[in-house]
Amino acid sequence: MPQTVGLGSFTDLDADKGGAPIQYTVVEVTVPGYTSEVTGDAASGFTITNSYSPETVDIKATKNWDDANNQDGKRPTKITINLLADGQKVASKEVQAAADGTWTTTFEKLAKYKAGKEITYTVTEEAVAEYESIITDFTITNKYAPKEIDYKVTKVWNDANNQDGKRPESVTIQLFKSVDGSKPVAVEGKKLTLTADDKTDANTWVASFTNLPQYEAGKAITYSIEEVDVPAGYEASVTGQLVTNTHDIETVVLSGTKVWDDNNNQDGKRTTSVKVQILNGDKVVQEIEVSEVTGWKFESKALPKYENGTEIKYTVKEVAVASYETTITSEKDGKYTITNKHTPEKTTVKGKKIWNDENNKDGIRPDFITVRLLADGKETGKEATASEATGWTYEFTGLDRYNDGQEIKYSVVEVPVAGYTSEVEGFNITNTHTPEKPTPGKPNEPGKPGPKPQLPNTGEKASNVAVVAGLALMAVTGGLYFVSRKNK
8 A cells, every 4th residue: 555755845946047937856866676756846746656566586497307318218298397485385387398308487477575585486396207306496307217237148159068179269249229129230339258258167158238228219129139250160049148159060980991911811711890990099989890791891980070179180990800910001081991911821741751662672662753742632733752862751832721711631642653552641652562582483494594683772873774674674574473473
């Protein structure tokens, strides 16, 4: 309600100056917080009206979002900001994003003072789920920590515990992401290196991508992986978060031929089969039966080429075959030749000549005799001689003992000796001659000489002529004797 206060008068003022009336006015010295209005004139009096308009303020509230550009999609579409005057809520406004993406609102023409004291204005907001609210003056910052996940990668080595020694020291895995069914794209800067330091057992390495955002633009991210630069000799397969590297173990096959050097099994010593062993050091890894059925050939199964990263030096061995000497050779192509050598056994046939002729009483014993060799009753074409010089012994040497696996039965026959009968016992030959006994006969015819006296056997060798003469004489004498006996 306006109040009127008398201020007083200005008196004894000049009415004119230089003959002209003076026009008086009044102004009020400025009163802080008031506007002054002067009405009236000097004649009727001046009225000064002081009007007071309470001071106002505008409060602009700003909303900031610290949520990785609403990565998880948790940001609401609108919020409520409350205005407090000296701690008491006096107004509220709903705020949402403007076209430029800003969130602001202004409380206008607010009384600056109350009862002469400046009012303290503050702002609050209605709580936003999952956000933390930080207020600085009239700026409200809503903070939300986007959810993060760890993505574990398991690397499995399917390579027989690195038997071939081809496993690398490390592998690299690239992370990919897909949002809302989009094609997976590589996540920049997200490569994971796994080494043997990450192993959980001999064939498993485990490591993780850490602190990965779970959402993008409010949609869940689907992660996947691929291996970078798959190691030579390996194939990589990915199932979810499992990467399996498979290496086909390198193998070798040993093969060869069995050769018999035994004059076509002359002695019959050859076995129907042999056993060939494949060895890794002293350990037999395979034993193969080789026979005529296999064409005397052998071939191993597929054997590992490496052991603990080192190439295995396989050897080939044959289980010993009685009576054979084994030689094993290999060619550059890895083919083996196993040669079993057996030298056919030899034998000797020897015998002696026995004379049953009263110490060659008749002197018809030859200088030598000839013995023919028979094998299994068949002539061999071999001959040997016996004489006084050999002690009346003979010998056939270097004879095969077997033929087609059967022991040869040797025998001998003597080339007939005139005047003797021959008897063979084993390989000893007895020649028998019964000396002719003197027989009383007719006196020599007159004019015919009597028989020449026979020289005693001196043990010296007779000449061939003497032998022939002796044989002729024996024939004549024998004939005479036969006639004489017949006449009797």
